[in-house]
Structure formats: C-alpha cells, structure tokens
Amino acid sequence: TRRIAVTGSASGIGKALVEMLRAQGDTVIGVDRDTADVRADLSTDEGRTRAVAEVADLGAGRLDGVVACAGVSLPDPIAVGVNYFGVVRLLEGLRPLLAAAPQPRAAVVGSIAGTQPVDQAVIDACLRDDEQAALERARAAVEGGAGFRLYPSSKSALAQWLRRAAVTADWAGAGIPLNAVAPGVVLSPMAAPLLEDEAMKKVVDEAVPMPLNGYAEPGVIAAALGWLISTGNTHMTGQVIYVDGGAEATLRGPEV
Ligand code: NAI
Structure with missing residues (x-):
C-alpha cells in the first residue's frame, strides 16, 4: 500500500481526503494541531521539524505522497x-x-x-524565503487595516513557489509531480459558519461566483487532490487546478 501524509487531517478537506485514501487502501499519516497521528503546530519551526521527523518515523522511512x-x-x-x-x-523537509x-x-x-488583491511585500518576503520579514510585513498590514490581504497573499505566494519549485531538479528532476488544487468556497468548518451570516454570505458570493453547482463539499476537493497524487498522474506538474464551480473563469475571463 502507498503511504501518504496529509496535513490538516482533522477537519474539512484534509479529513475528507484521509477518509477517501483509507477507503482505497492507502496508509495515511495524518498531521494536525490536536487530533492526529502526528500532532504539530505548523506555524512554528519546532512544529514543522517535529512533523517531518515523526512522519518519517511512522512511515518507517518510506513516503509515497504528501x-x-x-x-x-x-x-x-x-x-x-x-x-x-x-x-x-x-514539503521541503519531506522531499528526500x-x-x-x-x-x-x-x-x-x-x-x-x-487571485484577489495581495500585499506584494509579504509575497516578496515569502518567495525570498524570509519568514521573519514576511511576518513583520504581515503585522504592518494588520496595523494598516489590510489584514484581509494576508490570506490571499499567502495563497498567491504558495502558488508562485509551486510553479517555480515544481520544474526544478529537486522536484521534476526527482520524478515528483507537485501541483495544487485551488477551491472556491467549500462547505468545511472554515467557511460554513461565514455563510450563516446573511451579510457575510453576500460578500462571499460576490467575491467568489460559482455558476457551476455552487459551494463544494470537502470530498469534491479531496477527489481532485486524490487524482493529483495518484500513480495515474505521470505528467502533470506545476499546475494550480481551480476546482471552484467556475469562479476563476468568471473572475479572470477568457484569457489564459
Ligand atoms: P478546516 O478549518 O476545516 O481545516 C483546516 C485544518 O488545518 C484544521 O484541522 C486545522 O486544525 C488545521 N490547522 C490549522 N492551523 C494549523 C497549524 N498551525 N498546525 C497544524 N494544523 C493546522 O478548513 P478547510 O476548508 O478544510 O481548509 C483546508 C485548506 O483548504 C486550507 O488550506 C484552506 O485555506 C483551503 N481552502 C478552503 C476553502 C474553503 O472555502 N473552506 C476555500 C479555498 C481554500
């Protein structure tokens, strides 16, 4: 069986993915803050380092997917x-x-x-791999009333890192496809509570129009992730796949 590590395994998309992978016979090592095979706070270097070490231990030195x-x-x-x-x-820690x-x-x-407005200084610091500078700039954004830009900035930086890293010797050269699924609005514990508030729901619906089938269930995103890490995916890498009910196509238009 394949051994797959999944972070965020306790809730929402990660939890749905763990259930799907286990049902198809994979061995899953879940990583999350409180309830997981590996309990680690991924906002800290200590937590990240320990997560890498414990995943390696639990997998007995073998890992087929992350x-x-x-x-x-x-x-x-x-x-x-x-x-x-x-x-x-x-990812860098588990890559070997x-x-x-x-x-x-x-x-x-x-x-x-x-794809929403970002704080470019935060993104630049991320892509320079300077966490201290990124966090300082992020704190300044919050003080300046632009904290709402931090989530979009973090996801934009991640997508840009991925597109660069995926095609390097470390990833493509080592035979490791590296891709992203970018959801629209998913009915997980992260987003579902927002939609209970009428005013907030209106803001969300305007920011993320989903003409195809509306909000997604976590399992829908898990299914796309499942294919990306399956052995059937031999040639897709460096891609950000929008599984978003058509939001990205609506917002960005026909140019590709
Ligand atoms: P969720 O809140 O249900 O699950 C997130 C999981 O990450 C939780 O189990 C949480 O404990 C874990 N986590 C958070 N901080 C952590 C930390 N410091 N260390 C270790 N674990 C930590 O949310 P959901 O919706 O399943 O989110 C999964 C991913 O999907 C996230 O990256 C989110 O940004 C992304 N996403 C979600 C969307 C949505 O509408 N729900 C839309 C687009 C992207």
Missing part, C-alpha cells in the same frame, strides 16, 4: 506562517523521503483567494 491541506483564513500573520511557510518547509519512493507525488491546497 498533501498539505492545513491552513487558516484569519486576517492575521498566522495565515502566512501556516499557509506558506508551514506548507513549504514541510519522497525522492526515494518509486512513484512519489505531492499536492497542496491553494485558493481562489490567491
């Missing part, structure tokens, strides 16, 4: 710490294990939010 689902949508610097550095550091597997795969969860 899916980074853990994320937070708060208008707070922690969004940058978890959604960008928590993902990138974990993946490289030793026969058909390794990696995937992350982006967001339609990555």
Whole structure:
C-alpha cells in the first residue's frame, strides 16, 4: 500500500481526503494541531521539524505522497506562517523521503483567494524565503487595516513557489509531480459558519461566483487532490487546478 501524509487531517478537506485514501487502501499519516497521528503546530519551526521527523518515523522511512491541506483564513500573520511557510518547509523537509519512493507525488491546497488583491511585500518576503520579514510585513498590514490581504497573499505566494519549485531538479528532476488544487468556497468548518451570516454570505458570493453547482463539499476537493497524487498522474506538474464551480473563469475571463 502507498503511504501518504496529509496535513490538516482533522477537519474539512484534509479529513475528507484521509477518509477517501483509507477507503482505497492507502496508509495515511495524518498531521494536525490536536487530533492526529502526528500532532504539530505548523506555524512554528519546532512544529514543522517535529512533523517531518515523526512522519518519517511512522512511515518507517518510506513516503509515497504528501498533501498539505492545513491552513487558516484569519486576517492575521498566522495565515502566512501556516499557509506558506508551514506548507513549504514541510514539503521541503519531506522531499528526500519522497525522492526515494518509486512513484512519489505531492499536492497542496491553494485558493481562489490567491487571485484577489495581495500585499506584494509579504509575497516578496515569502518567495525570498524570509519568514521573519514576511511576518513583520504581515503585522504592518494588520496595523494598516489590510489584514484581509494576508490570506490571499499567502495563497498567491504558495502558488508562485509551486510553479517555480515544481520544474526544478529537486522536484521534476526527482520524478515528483507537485501541483495544487485551488477551491472556491467549500462547505468545511472554515467557511460554513461565514455563510450563516446573511451579510457575510453576500460578500462571499460576490467575491467568489460559482455558476457551476455552487459551494463544494470537502470530498469534491479531496477527489481532485486524490487524482493529483495518484500513480495515474505521470505528467502533470506545476499546475494550480481551480476546482471552484467556475469562479476563476468568471473572475479572470477568457484569457489564459
Ligand atoms: P478546516 O478549518 O476545516 O481545516 C483546516 C485544518 O488545518 C484544521 O484541522 C486545522 O486544525 C488545521 N490547522 C490549522 N492551523 C494549523 C497549524 N498551525 N498546525 C497544524 N494544523 C493546522 O478548513 P478547510 O476548508 O478544510 O481548509 C483546508 C485548506 O483548504 C486550507 O488550506 C484552506 O485555506 C483551503 N481552502 C478552503 C476553502 C474553503 O472555502 N473552506 C476555500 C479555498 C481554500
């Protein structure tokens, strides 16, 4: 059986993915803050390092796939710490294990939010791999009343990192496809409570129009991630796949 590590395994998309992978016979190592095989806070270097070590231990040194689902949508610097550095550091830490597997795969969860207005200084610091500067800039954004830009910034930076990293010797050269699924609005514990508030629902619906089938269930996103990390995916890499009911096509228009 394939061994797959999934972060954010306790809730929403990650939880749905764990259930799907286990049902198809894979061995899953779940990583999350409180309830998981590996309990780690991915906003800290200590947590990331320990997560890498414990995943390696539990997998007995073998890992066929990694899916980074853990994320937070708060208008707070922690969004940058978890959604960008928590993902990138974990993937980089687990990459040597993946490289030793026969058909390794990696995937992350982006967001339609990555196409919204961003804080370029936060993104630049992320892509320079300077977490301290990114968090400082993020704190400044919050103080300036632009904390709402941090979640989009974290997801945009992640997508840009992925497009660069995927085609390098470390990933493509090592035979590891690396892709993202970018959802629109998903009915998980992250987003569902927002939609109960009429005014907030209106804001969300205007920001993320989903003409095809509306809000997605977590399992829909899990299914797309499942294909990206399956052995059937031999040639797709560096892609951000919008599984968003048509939001990205609606918002960005026909140009590709
Ligand atoms: P969720 O809130 O249900 O699950 C997120 C999981 O990540 C939770 O189990 C949480 O404990 C874990 N997590 C958060 N911070 C962590 C940390 N510091 N260390 C370890 N684990 C941590 O949310 P959902 O919707 O399943 O989100 C999964 C991914 O999908 C996230 O990256 C999110 O940004 C993304 N996404 C979600 C959308 C939505 O509408 N729900 C839309 C677009 C993207």
